[in-house]
Amino acid sequence: MGAKERNLLTNAFDSNWIAPLGPHVDKFEYEMAEYLGVKHTAALSSGSSALHLALIIAGIKEGDKVLCPSLTFAATANAIMYQKAQPIFLDSNPDTWVVCFNALEKAIKKHKPKAFIPVDLYGQSCDYDAIMTLCNQHNVIVIEDAAEALGADYKDKKCGSFGEMGILSFNGNKIITTSGGGMLASNNEEHIKKAQFLSTQAREPLVHYEHKELGYNYRMSNLLAAVGRGQLEVIEDRVSARRSIFNRYEKAFSRIDGFTFMQKADYGKSNRWLTTLTVDEKITRISRTQIINALEKDDIEARPVWKPMHLQPYYKGYEYVMAVDEDVSKKLFYDGLCLPSGSSLSEIDQNRIIDIILNCVDE
């Protein structure tokens, strides 16, 4: 957090517009819509609530089939369960790690799903031209999960602006944060009006409290929107900090056979939310878990990549579609490592991390 966020937050505080709404919410929505290049947005309490509302607005109901990649954070799949719909998980592309297009095509033909949630994994965009063409042909509604990808591009457009609706997260670990928060974006005004309505308990515009449908307490507060506006002003700095952290890791480890960074897709520009790579133990003779443990000894936190949904006990029994006979997302989970990547990570700290890892590999 910096001075811009502090000033806007103080302004919200002094105005006594605290919650649920207020002028900063309207302005944050407007500014984010401008940034994304979409017509409308709704500021919400989390990325998870944005996903949930997107599915409701898309008309997803009990038993409907909804596709999403297996390699994602649980929030993507959980939203499908909130609607009692049926998730079908898709394998990943071995190079870019985002959803495998062939698995998507296979699943659409076999299952005729109602919706698909592509995830811009670790800040890397999916291939939206190909996805939209295929999904439009088969009447599949696309909801872009860009929770990790604010600031990333697909061709010359911002992630979060694709499909029928897109969602963002401003959770504490995201590239910009409001401590907790999220947003729904769309060019369809009706969708966003509906989200604003449902997220304030579906209260009818009457003097008394009248409710004709089920609502939720999912709106963002004015205080947090003020913080979000300050963060949005510095987004380009945050993105370039993450990208230079990635570049330094990549350069430092370029001589190590067996380290493979998540490959940049040629159609877009990742925000490098997290620097991720796989460690081929057969070549390095050291596992990614040993690297995590070596960092841990020095009080540095690194993590495995997301554990795919089809390997999660809660999602046991749900279908998983692979393009070929090789389970790519499982392999990425076993070998994948997320390195410390916070925008405020100093060069000194990054050097410590690099030295520890180089020592591990050289031992």
Ligand SMILES: Cc1ncc(COP(=O)(O)O)c(C=O)c1O
């Ligand atoms: C891919 C993905 N989708 C959805 C979410 C949910 O966002 P939130 O934590 O704001 O609910 C997250 C992160 O937290 C995420 O990484």
